[in-house]
Amino acid sequence: MTLLRVEKVSKHFGSLIAVNDVSMTVEPGELRAVIGPNGAGKTTFFNLISGFLTPTFGRVMFDGEDVTQLLPARRVWRGIARTFQITEVFPELTIRENLRIAVEVASGYRLRVWQSQDADGEVKARVVDLLEMSGLTEKADRLVGELAHGDQRATEIMMALALKPRLLLLDEPTAGMGDQETYDITQLIRKLHRDQKLTIVLIEHDMRVVFHLADRIMVLDQGKFLAEGTPQDIAANEAVQAAYLGKAAA
C-alpha cells in the first residue's frame, strides 16, 4: 500500500508559484530522491509534506489519511519526521541530551514530570543504541554546538530516527560537507534504508549521493514536475539534461 501520496499540490506566495501542481507517490521501503536546479521548489515541496507550510491547492495523503491541514507536531505523531537544510539541533545540549529528548517525546513522555527507573532505563538504552548506530558514542557528552558540521547533521538525523518514523524526509543531508563527511552521512542513510527498511525521501544536490542511494528520482524545475524514474532513466533523460545545462549555460 502506498505510504505517501501527494496529489497535485501547489504553493503560491503572492504572485510567485513556488510549487505548481506536483504529484508524487512513495511506496513503503522506498528511497526517493527529489532533485532539480536551484529555485525548483524542492524545499517548499518538502515543507508541504512535513506541515511547515500548507498547500494552496492539492492534498497530502499519508498512509491513506488526509494530513493536508495537520500541524507539524501531529504529522510527527503519525510518523513523518524530517531534517532541515540548515541543521536544526539543540546546540547548548550534549548529543546524549539531544537524543534523549527525542526518545522521550517519541515514547509519549513529553508531559511527564516523573518517570520510573524502568522507563528511564529504557530511554537511556535506546539513546545508547542510537549513538552506536551513528558512530557518535565517543562524542556523546559534548555540546552539539561545538561539534563539526557532519556530526551535527548526524545528530539531527538520529533525532529524527529516534521518533521511529515511518517516513523520513531529509533536506540536503550532505549540504556544506567535505568529501569524508559526505561519504559518512551517505553510508548512514544507506544503512538506515537497508537495515531498518526505512522509507526515505531526500532532497540532494550532490549527484554522486543521489545516484548512489536512490531507488527512484523525481526532478522538479521551476516549481513544476519535470521527470521521474530510476537513476538510469533520469541520467538519460534529455529534458533533465536541458534543465541542468540550461542553468549552467545561463
Added chain:
Amino acid sequence: MGAIDFNKRAANLLVWLLLGTMPYWMTAIGGYVELGSRAVVLGLGAMSLNFLLGYTGVLSFGHAAYFGLGAYGAGMMIRYVAPSTGLAIATGILVGTVAAAIIGPLIIRLRGVYFAMVTIAFGQVFYFIAFRWNAVTGGDDGLTGWTRLPIDLGFTQIDILHNPIAFYYLVLVLFAVAVGIMAFLLRSPFGRTLLAIRENERRARFLGIPVDRHIWISWIISCGFVSLAGALYALLNNFVDPRALYWTQSGDFVIMAVLGGMRSFWGPLLGAAIFVVLQDYLSSQTENWMSFLGLFFVLIVLFFPRGVLGIIRRKVTP
C-alpha cells in the same frame, strides 16, 4: 562529569546553608532580617521568571502583573474576608495563577519582542485597575489597614508578625518548596521539552512537541510561583500598592535574572540579593541609586552575558 556533579552539589549545599543561617549573620555584616526576607521573596520572583526566561527561552516583561495580583489577593483576603495568613497566601497564588492561565492562550502564539510587549500591556491593565479602583484597592495610597497574622498550628502559635526571624523562616520554607518543585520539573521529561523549546523551537516542533501548549504550561507555572512571591511580599510589608503591578517591577525581575545569570538555576536569586542590597545601600546614599544599579547592570551584560554566577562558574569549572 563527576566534577560538575560535585560542584553542583557543593553549590546547592552552600546556598541552603547561607539561606538557613541568614538571620544569624545578616546583622553581623550590617544588614537586618527584613532585608534577607526581601531578598528571598524577590529572589523567588526572579527565579520564577527565569523558569520561563532561562529554561523555556520566553521573555516576559509583565510578571509584575501576577506578582501584584498575588500581593493584592493576599492583602485583600486578610483585609476583607478572613484573618488568616495561610488563606491569604493560598488566595494570592490562586488569583495570580488563574489570571495567568486565562491570559496565556491569548499571548502564547507570540514570540520575542511581541510577546514581551503584550505581557507589559496586560500588566498595565491590572496596574490601572488597582490605581483607579480606590474603594477596594486603596488606589495610589495602597491597601492598608491590615497586617499579617500569627500562624495558629493548634498546639502552638508562631508569631510571624512581631518576630521577623519567624517570618523569615516561613518565607524560606515556602521558597524551598517552590524552588524544589521547579528544580524537580526541570529534571523531568516535561522540563526537557522546555529546554528543547529554548534551544530550538523549530526542532522542538518537528520532534512532535506542541510548542505553544508547553509554553502555556511553563507560563502558568512561572506566574504561579511569582504570585506566591507577590503574596509573601505583601505580608512582608503589611502593605500593597499599585507599584507591585507596575511594569518597572517586571523590569526589576528581568534585571535580577540577567544580572545573576539566567542560565544558572541560582543565578536570579544571587541577582535579587545583589539588587536588594545595592538598592538598600545606594538609596540611603543618593536619590539616583537607580543609575548606579543601571551602570552595574550594563557592565555585567556587556562583559559577562552569563551574569555574576556565570563568572563564578567559569572560575570554578576549568
